[in-house]
Amino acid sequence: MTSNKAAWIKGPGSLVEVETVEKWVPGGGELLVQVEAVNFNPIDAKLQRSNIFQPQFPIIVGFTFAGTVTSTGPDVISVKPGDRVVVARWGQTGSDNKFGALQKYALALEENTLKLEPEISFEDASGVIANLATVVSALNIYMGLSLPPITGKALPNGKRVLVYGGSSAVGGLAVKYASDAGYEVVTTSSTANKKLVEERNAAHIIDHCQPKEDLLRELRGHGPYEGIFEAIGSQTTTQLVVELLRETGGQFFSTSPSPGDGQIPNNVQKKWAGYSETLASQEANRELRAWYLERYLPEALKNRSVWPNPALWLKGGLNSTQEALDLLYDGKVSGKKIFLNPQD
Structure with missing residues (x-):
């Protein structure tokens, strides 16, 4: 069985450490995704270098990713193994390292997952869904x-x-x-x-x-x-x-x-x-969430009426995680989105 690896931050200001971890088994309403595109956001760097959000270490950061479903848990009906998907790490998954994007195989909740048509790229989908x-x-x-x-x-x-x-x-x-x-x-x-x-x-x-x-x-x-x-x-x-x-x-x-x-x-x-969590997780916004995930976002991705900034892909897979976080924290990225592929 292919092993799993993850990029860990073990304490405030600690440098990223890439280590072998368990290959997770999806439970009810969950799926396991082979992660092929991780989209970095400023919050990833702030979690490592700032105490504003007071995370509980150790953590695997990364809140949006895309890839291929490898297995599904009970009651999952919208996707199956082999499907291309994009995932946002909303709700209870935000503080659960099994759902962190920066690993080769990450869990996802079906309710936070969108199946992608063949013509939609992983970078477009992961660069848009949460932002x-x-x-x-x-x-x-x-x-x-x-x-x-x-x-x-x-x-x-x-x-x-x-x-x-x-x-x-x-x-x-x-x-x-x-x-x-x-x-x-x-x-x-x-x-x-x-x-x-x-x-x-x-x-x-x-x-x-x-x-x-x-x-x-x-x-x-x-x-x-x-x-x-x-x-x-x-x-x-x-x-x-x-x-x-x-x-x-x-x-x-x-x-x-x-x-x-x-x-x-x-x-x-x-x-x-x-903001993203408010839309995704608050019951009062259930109708707007459905409009966004089920109607607006699929059509916007299909027609490319919205799109992310141009991609800056870093080579080296998970070993480039610290480079990505440094670029974000130091403000050295302008007009671009940073991505890496954990499978590299």
Whole structure:
């Protein structure tokens, strides 16, 4: 029997260790997947290097992956061995290492799994499923914006939204999603990534590399905004959006807490949540989850009406995990998504 290997983080700040682990046996409602594409997100690096989320070590990180089903447990009906699938690690699986993406064979819950058609790539599917769920949750549940149609675009509704960080993995998806829903989207990008953002149909792209006062003046000039989504989640971007709202007051939604949040003035509110988890796991959002996973996402992947940032594949399989986490934590990846194949 082929053995399993996993990339472990055994303590706060500890370097990744690749070790042989058990090849898991799926239980009721579970399946075992040969992992062939792991999509890295900033939270993976923060779990290793920051205490913001207070994980229980040792951990196997990685929250989205794609691959081939090798076996299924009792009561699994939507997929069978040999099927190509994409998986999001939601709900109870988030703290269970058997479901961590960074291993050769990972467990998945059937309810968090989407069967893929042959024409859909592993990197497109794993690069979208959780990041787009974040966007759906942030924009529709928390910000109260309208849904886009399953296919095509809604008519313009005359409302503007600001997505700060239009070339980021989540920000780019938010730009396209909000634009398809009929909103006029104002976003930011470097000149190097401007073309990437233009493809997402942003109405206005502001150069975030210009002097801060010029940047703020331009952001204010395109307002007022129906909602503000800060898609980077860093201390620097938080401070910038706080400065944008300092005089008028208001709220914005961010993808992550950051150092210094306690010093935000009283008239400005930064709101953050585990957006993807809210959509996937809260009973109140069951209908929206079904719309997303059963209708919108399959059609969006099939028609490529949404897509991830270009892939940066690292060679070396699981042995490249630490390199990936370092690149993310040090902010050395711009306009790309990091992937590796644990089977390499």
